[in-house]
Amino acid sequence: MSIFAYEFMQRALLGVLITGLAAPALGTYLVQRRLALIGDGIGHIALTGVGLGLLTGAAPVWTAVVVSALGAVTVELIRERGRASGDIALALLFYGGISGGVFLVALSAGQTNANLTAYLFGSPLTTSPTDLTIMAVLGGAVLAVTLLLRPWLFAISHDEEYARVAGLPVRALNLLLAVTTAVTVTVAMRAVGLLLVSALMVVPVATAQLVTRGFRATMHLAMLIGVLAAGLGITLAGSYDTAPGATIVLVAIALFALLAAGLAGFRASRRAATRRGSPMTGAGDEPEPPDVLLAVRANGERHDPAHDR
Amino acid sequence: MPADPPIPDPPVATPPVVAARGLVVAYDQRLVLRGVDLHVDRGEVVAILGANGSGKSTLIKAILGLVPLVSGEITLFGTGAAEQTGRPARAWWRRDQGRRDQGRRIGYVPQRLGAGGGVPATVGEVVASGRLARRGLRPASRADRDAVEAALAAVGLAERARDPVGSLSGGQQQRTLIARALAAEPQLLVLDEPTAGVDSASQTAFAEALRGFVSGGGTVLLVAHELGPLRPLITRAVVVHDGQIVRSEEIPEPVGHHAHPDHDHIHPHAPAEARCLWGLRP
Numbered sequence: 190m191s192i193f194a195y196e197f198m199q200r201a202l203l204g205v206l207i208t209g210l211a212a213p214a215l216g217t218y219l220v221q222r223r224l225a226l227i228g229d230g231i232g233h234i235a236l237t238g239v240g241l242g243l244l245t246g247a248a249p250v251w252t253a254v255v256v257s258a259l260g261a262v263t264v265e266l267i268r269e270r271g272r273a274s275g276d277i278a279l280a281l282l283f284y285g286g287i288s289g290g291v292f293l294v295a296l297s298a299g300q301t302n303a304n305l306t307a308y309l310f311g312s313p314l315t316t317s318p319t320d321l322t323i324m325a326v327l328g329g330a331v332l333a334v335t336l337l338l339r340p341w342l343f344a345i346s347h348d349e350e351y352a353r354v355a356g357l358p359v360r361a362l363n364l365l366l367a368v369t370t371a372v373t374v375t376v377a378m379r380a381v382g383l384l385l386v387s388a389l390m391v392v393p394v395a396t397a398q399l400v401t402r403g404f405r406a407t408m409h410l411a412m413l414i415g416v417l418a419a420g421l422g423i424t425l426a427g428s429y430d431t432a433p434g435a436t437i438v439l440v441a442i443a444l445f446a447l448l449a450a451g452l453a454g455f456r457a458s459r460r461a462a463t464r465r466g467s468p469m470t471g472a473g474d475e476p477e478p479p480d481v482l483l484a485v486r487a488n489g490e491r492h493d494p495a496h497d498r
Numbered sequence: 499m500p501a502d503p504p505i506p507d508p509p510v511a512t513p514p515v516v517a518a519r520g521l522v523v524a525y526d527q528r529l530v531l532r533g534v535d536l537h538v539d540r541g542e543v544v545a546i547l548g549a550n551g552s553g554k555s556t557l558i559k560a561i562l563g564l565v566p567l568v569s570g571e572i573t574l575f576g577t578g579a580a581e582q583t584g585r586p587a588r589a590w591w592r593r594d595q596g597r598r599d600q601g602r603r604i605g606y607v608p609q610r611l612g613a614g615g616g617v618p619a620t621v622g623e624v625v626a627s628g629r630l631a632r633r634g635l636r637p638a639s640r641a642d643r644d645a646v647e648a649a650l651a652a653v654g655l656a657e658r659a660r661d662p663v664g665s666l667s668g669g670q671q672q673r674t675l676i677a678r679a680l681a682a683e684p685q686l687l688v689l690d691e692p693t694a695g696v697d698s699a700s701q702t703a704f705a706e707a708l709r710g711f712v713s714g715g716g717t718v719l720l721v722a723h724e725l726g727p728l729r730p731l732i733t734r735a736v737v738v739h740d741g742q743i744v745r746s747e748e749i750p751e752p753v754g755h756h757a758h759p760d761h762d763h764i765h766p767h768a769p770a771e772a773r774c775l776w777g778l779r780p
C-alpha cells in the first residue's frame with residue numbers, strides 16, 4: 190500500500206490498530222453490563238482533562254487519563270448506589286465534563302478550534318512517535334487487564350450479586366474496570382476522538398455477537414473486527430482524504446450492517462429451502478448454531494449439521 | 499432430627515451453619531424484617547415459606563450479606579462476617595476479605611440469571627464463573643476444570659456446556675445456576691425460589707442434584723412458593739409473615755388431600771395476599 194510509505198501514515202496505522210484491538214476488548218464488558226454508552230460519557234469527562242493539560246502546559250494525554258479515571262470512578266460509585274437520581278447525576282457529570290473541556294480549551298492561549306476538533310473527532314495522521322509510545326503502553330495495559338482478568342471481570346459483569354456472595358473483590362474489580370475504561374478512552378482519543386470512542390467499544394461487539402455463542406468468543410471476534418475496521422478505515426481515509434476517525438467508525442458500522450443483512454438473508458433462504466425440502470428430524474427445526482452458519486456460508490454449500498454429530 | 503435435644507447430641511458442638519439473631523432490615527424507612535432469629539444446623543434442609551412481600555427473600559439476602567442490616571447479628575459457620583451493621587461502605591476491603599472465606603463455603607442460586615447478559619455466554623462459562631469463589635486469583639487447575647464438569651453433570655447439562663445460556667429453557671437456565679453454585683463445592687446452598695416457573699423435567703433433575711448435595715453432607719436453605727419434587731428433601735419449614743418468623747417446625751409427612759401434588763396449601767392465618775402465595779408463574 191503506497192500511502193503507508195509515509196512515516197506518519199505508518200504511525201497512524203499502528204495507533205488505530207492499537208485502538209481497534211483495545212477498545213472492543215474493554216467494550217465487551219460494558220456491553221455485557223448494558224452500559225454501552227458509558228464510554229461516551231467518560232469521553233465527555235476526558236475533554237476537561239485535555240483542557241487542563243492545554244491550559245497548564247502538561248501533556249493532555251496524561252491529564253486526560255487522570256481526569257477521566259476520576260470521572261469513571263465517580264460514575265462507578267454512582268452506579269453502585271443504584272439511586273433513581275443516578276442518571277441525573279451522570280448527566281451533570283458528562284455535560285459538565287464536555288463544557289468544562291471546551292471552556293478550558295478556549296481559555297488556553299493560542300489554541301484554535303481546529304485543535305478542539307482533533308480531540309473530539311480524532312486526528313490519527315498527527316500521531317507523533319511519543320503519542321504512539323503512550324498509546325502502546327496504555328493499550329497494552331488495557332489488553333492485560335481485559336484478557337488476563339477475563340474470568341473475574343466476566344463474573345462481576347454477568348452477575349454482580351452472585352460475585353458478591355462468592356466473595357470476589359467486586360468493588361475492587363469494578364473500580365479497576367472503571368479506570369480501564371478511562372484509559373481506553375484516552376488511548377482511542379487520538380484515533381477516533383472522544384465523541385466517537387464509544388463506537389469502537391460497542392459496534393465491533395455488537396457485530397461479533399451476531400454470530401458468536403460465548404463470551405470469550407465474542408470478545409476475541411470483536412477485537413478482530415475492531416482491528417479490521419481500524420485498518421480498513423485508515424486506509425480508506427488515507428487514500429480518499431476523508432476524516433479518519435469518522436471513516437473508521439463508518440466502516441465498523443458497515444461491517445455490522447453487512448453481517449446482519451447476510452445472516453438475515455441466509456436464514457430466510459434456509460427457511461424457504463426447509464419448507465420445500467424433505468422433512469427433517471426434530472433437530473432440524475432448531476436454528477443452526479451461528480458458527481455453523483458461517484462455516485456453511487464460507488464453504489458455499491449446505492449440509493445438515495445433524496450429520497456432524 | 500430431634501427438635502429439642504435435652505443434651506447436645508455430639509459432645510463437641512459443631513457450630514451452626516447459619517445463626518442469625520434479631521435481624522432488622524428496612525428499605526427506605528419501611529421495615530421489611532422486624533427482629534428475625536434463624537438457626538440452621540449442618541445437614542438440615544430448611545424451606546422458608548411465606549407470601550409475596552412477607553420478607554422471605556430479604557431474609558436470605560440479609561444472610562448472604564446482600565442487604566445492609568439496621569441491627570442484628572449473623573454468624574455463618576461459626577464466624578461472624580466482619581462489621582455487618584452500620585454503613586455498608588465502611589471497611590469495605592476488610593469486609594471483602596471476610597466474605598472471601600465465606601464465599602467458598604456458600605453456593606447461592608438466585609431466582610434467575612443475573613441482569614448482565616448483553617453479550618452471549620455459554621453454559622460452561624457461567625458454571626466456570628462459580629468456581630472462582632474457590633479458585634481465587636489463581637489460573638484454573640485440573641481440579642477446577644473437573645469440578646466444573648462434575649457440576650454440569652450433576653444437573654444433567656454436560657452436553658449443553660458449549661451452548662449459549664440464552665438458548666436454554668427456563669428450567670435449564672435454573673439448573674445452570676445450581677451447577678454454578680455446585681462448582682465451588684460449597685457446604686451451604688442458598689436457593690431463592692428454585693422451582694418457580696420451572697418445567698417438571700427440570701424440577702426433577704433439580705431435586706436429584708439437591709439430593710446428591712444433601713447426601714454429601716451439605717446444608718440447604720431455600721425460599722419457596724411451592725415445594726414440588728423438593729418436598730421429600732425438606733427437613734424443616736420456616737414461615738415468614740410480615741417480617742417475622744411465625745412458625746418453624748419440622749415438616750410432617752403430608753396426609754389426606756394435603757398430600758396431593760396439586761394441593762394449594764394456604765393457611766387460614768395467612769394474610770389477604772395469600773392468593774399470591776403461589777406466585778406469578780412466568
